[in-house]
Amino acid sequence: MPMQISEQGFKNRVEQGIEDDFMRGAVRSAQERLQTNRAIAAEELGDWEDWRTLGQEIRSHTIEHLDYYLHLLSENVSKLGGHVFFAETAEEANQYIKDVAQKKNAKKIAKSKSMVTEEISMNQALEEIGCEVIETDLGEYILQIDDHDPPSHIVAPALHKNKSQIRDVFEEKLGYENTDKPEELALFAREKLRQEFLEADIGITGCNFAVAESGSIALVTNEGNARMVSALPKTQITVMGMERIVPGWEELDIVVSLLTRAAVGQKLTSYITALTGPKLEEEADGPEEFHLVIVDNGRSNILGTEFQEALHCIRCAACINVCPVYRHVGGHAYGSIYPGPIGAVLSPLLGGYDDYEELPYASSLCGACTEVCPVKIPLHEQLIMHRKNMAEEKRTLLAERLVMQSFGKAAESPALFNTATKMAPFLTAPLSKEGKISKGIGPLKNWTDSRDFPEPNRERFRDWFDKRERRKSKNA
Amino acid sequence: MKVSLFITCLGDVFNADTGVHTVELLERLGCEIDFPRAQTCCGQPAFNSGYHKEAAEAAKHMIEAFEHAEYVVGISGSCVYMVHEYEGLFEEGSEWQIRARALKEKTYELTEFIVDVLGIEDVGAEYNGVATYHTSCHMTRLLGVKEAPFKLLRNVKGLQLIDLPNRSDCCGFGGTFAVKMNDISEQMVDEKVNHIKETEADTLIGADGSCLMNIGGRLSRREVPVKVMHIAEILNARGE
């Protein structure tokens, strides 16, 4: 599966994450910064909840009428002289892109940030036919030169690295000699990248939102690299997930405001670029040829299911930035290029339960994600729905299914419940010491590996209450 | 006012004291307490693990057990939220759904009930100590009870309340999560314990027994001398 970033099992990945102090330090400080900025930006707007509702309405209307808007978009792009290709699978998308590259005899390709190209492993496909693909987003560039370290976050792909680690990568791979000051690092990368832009035969961009009514592509960046990628090379290819679309400019305005505030706590990012078709004769720059590749890759299977809302996602990463599980294990532990709460919902949908069955359980269902999502996706509820599917498909352990069945029976029968709870102190008595259980057995062991467990009360609440009632009626 | 107490299964078995304090407190505030013997567990462990058929069985049973009640008051925000979710387990417009909705409308979390229904913010409690309060996720975010516990605690004589840093972070309980993903859960509860230590409080107060069991278990394992108390116990304290 292209989306997958590790061959290791979930347990190992989690363990590695927990043991990686550098990564955890970097993630913790990034999360804190992003969370605070998001909260301030939301507050500033005054009526954040109304904005969220508006965002939700726009996304849900668009996805309900996705056919219509995709058709409108593709008509408009064609009218402008662009080429539109609908790719049902990752392979189809890559084949089309490779064909364009080969026709253009392309050697060098400059690329701006795009999660969907990660999802379909486009770089690899292009490298196989001998193209050199250069990531121009600073975070992606760092990962690329660090032997293709996979992204750990959907907005800040190198979030797991701190600045001194980045400095070391630059030194080792590119002979960098300066300090780990972010400005110096960025300046160095910028100089390296400028040359690449000038030499690139093709520019490939992702797409934050396509605007159906005009056939435009909107790109939101802070580095301006997407603008270079789309202005300098003669041929431009834009790759978009098929749900990344808005009806018109008015809606774009709202979702972009939500995106930048939720993602980084900015009113606006430094650059918002809108590209409308190839260069016209009277225009000074822009690509001569423009291709729009619209990628399905499993998305239409989500339409019409209880997971449809997952397609509302605008990839702001706010849910990732507040997630306590993500904070402790880091993005790589998820094993998918889509980590955090949205990753735990999306990865099994796009990649299947076989590869991602643990992810829906990697959540305490605290709901922090649901609370911040700017388009109100009920993320924790979607995780429960995955669990429900897996329980129904009998993917869960037999022992667990049996426990749950007998749980259902006990909860339904006061007599059974009564006996079970009355027995509890006697069953656990051999394990308790000084009023607590420090070494449990069975599932209790996992608990007591890190925490003490209380001893069940000899006198349950109901026993106390009964006794009191009896006393009362005697006195009366 | 007649209140039917929803003790929760953990409360019944592990925290009988909390129930006792709740009864005494509510009686002091003028309520008459009824304890429906038929109540069992709200079904949340099954629901959150995806076993919705089993959760619906538990729900039906609870709906019947509390059908006669005027007000249902629960001592855990998370379990009360589960009751509020029952209607989603049944077919749209079905009789069970209607009955589930009726139960939802009369079911309250303890502090919410005292503040919003009884209209009381000062329960006349006195507790001498320095405490910090853990806001439980389900109660705060999902049930939406945010202010009530603070309103009540601010009026407790002798109590000095210190803000818990990063208070909206989950403690790592999450029901079966604590057992299934215990290594991640441990990191979360450890971080919570560190924040509690930072406050230098001598008491940790919470309104949800399961979070308290989790945090308390870690405090005890790390031998951190902080007393763990359910808010009912604080509100029932009379300063002795």
Ligand code: SF4
């Ligand atoms: S699920 Fe919501 S919060 Fe998470 S990335 Fe998508 S839009 Fe942002």
